[in-house]
Amino acid sequence: MSANEKWSDLTARLGSAAAMVLIGAWGIWMGGHVFHILVAIICGLMVWELVGMLRPGTAQAQTLLGTATGLAMFASIYLPVGFALPLLLAPALAGFGYLERNRTIYMCFTVLILMSGFGMTQVRNEMxxxxxxxxxxxxxxxxxxxxxxxxxxxxxxxxxxxxxxxxxxxxxxxxxxxxxxxxxxxxxxxxxxxxxxxxxxxxxxxxxxxxxxxxxxxxxxxxxxxxxxxxxxxxxxxxxxxxxxxxxxxxxxxxxxxxxxxx
Known part of the structure; x- marks a missing residue:
């Protein structure tokens, strides 16, 4: 691999990274509803991507499961932990009706995404x-x-x-x-x-x-x-x-x- 090929994506990576850092820093600094909404959107989009990888060409399933994940993430932040936990697991189970294959991968990654989002809000809110x-x-x-x-x-x-x-x-x-x-x-x-x-x-x-x-x-x-x-x-x-x-x-x-x- 030549030196040019090795660093060919650096400009795009740096520009996108700067934008992500600015948005992330703003959300972390603001906290509260702003940070909660940002985390919910990120979680929803990640599940949207996940469904697209596991079952390409299913835009409706992507949109439904991504939206359900974002809403579940946002709502769980404002509920007691006992009520939040089943809500965080619900989108993982909902995907079984839309996926014919790779259901275990979908379930594991969706739970991971939602628990991570919940964890980030806990760190920001409590610490x-x-x-x-x-x-x-x-x-x-x-x-x-x-x-x-x-x-x-x-x-x-x-x-x-x-x-x-x-x-x-x-x-x-x-x-x-x-x-x-x-x-x-x-x-x-x-x-x-x-x-x-x-x-x-x-x-x-x-x-x-x-x-x-x-x-x-x-x-x-x-x-x-x-x-x-x-x-x-x-x-x-x-x-x-x-x-x-x-x-x-x-x-x-x-x-x-x-x-x-x-x-």
């Missing part, structure tokens, strides 16, 4: 702007540092059968990037340096989300989840890391106590 930013920056650092390191360093592939472009150098560099983020957040807050290890674990979980989506795309024979974002493909291609990271934090945070203890 505030700073910890929501920490989560997003850890995922972005994992992706960006891994992207550039993988292309500059190269080396052995991480899992070529599933993700042909991903290298061990990029994967490990993503962990380093997340550790640096965790270090600076711990340094300038009242939490312990254990946040470094938590950040690396969240980074790994985000990479697992990325790998899971890559495996699903490989199975369905598609390159990108959609063409919504120039240079990036679809929303699932950009938010797959957030899916893994947020669900991991939502579950593990209940056991380890998050944020980690005072330094």
């Amino acid at each position: 505030g702007v700073s910890w929501m930013l920490w989560l997003v920056i850890v995922v972005i650092a994992t992706d960006v540092v891994g992207y550039f390191a993988g292309r500059m360093i190269g080396g052995p592939k991480f899992w070529p059968a599933v993700s042909p472009k991903k290298t061990w150098s990029g994967t490990a560099s993503g962990w380093v990037g997340a550790a640096i983020v965790g270090y600076f957040f711990a340094l300038y807050s009242d939490v312990s340096m254990q946040l470094i290890g938590v950040s690396v674990a969240v980074s790994m979980a985000s990479q697992m989300g990325d790998i899971a989506e890559s495996a699903m795309k490989r199975k369905t024979g598609v390159k990108d989840s959609s063409n919504l974002i120039p240079g990036h493909g679809g929303l699932m291609d950009r938010f797959d890391g957030m899916l893994g990271a947020t669900v991991f934090l939502l579950i593990v945070g209940q056991f380890i106590g998050f944020p980690p203890g005072l330094g």
Whole structure:
């Protein structure tokens, strides 16, 4: 691969990334209804993409299931957890009537998308702007540092059968990037340096989300989840890391106590 080919998508990626960062930062800063609506729209569009990959050419099913997911996500935020949980699972079951194949994949990814969206709203609502930013920056650092390191360093592939472009150098560099983020957040807050290890674990979980989506795309024979974002493909291609990271934090945070203890 020539140097030009290696970096051919960089301009489009940077422009789209800047737009996503601005919109995301605005939503996180505003919080409340603005952030809730943004998360609901993202979740609905990801399920719209998911249905399109699993059953191409079914625009009606895409629209219905995507809309149902967005509405379920938004409504669940304002309900007690006991009532929110069945609402979060309902779109996953609803898809069984529209899909003839890949129902298990649809169910698993839809639950993952909705639980991730719910987790993000919980982090923003209960922990505030700073910890929501920490989560997003850890995922972005994992992706960006891994992207550039993988292309500059190269080396052995991480899992070529599933993700042909991903290298061990990029994967490990993503962990380093997340550790640096965790270090600076711990340094300038009242939490312990254990946040470094938590950040690396969240980074790994985000990479697992990325790998899971890559495996699903490989199975369905598609390159990108959609063409919504120039240079990036679809929303699932950009938010797959957030899916893994947020669900991991939502579950593990209940056991380890998050944020980690005072330094």
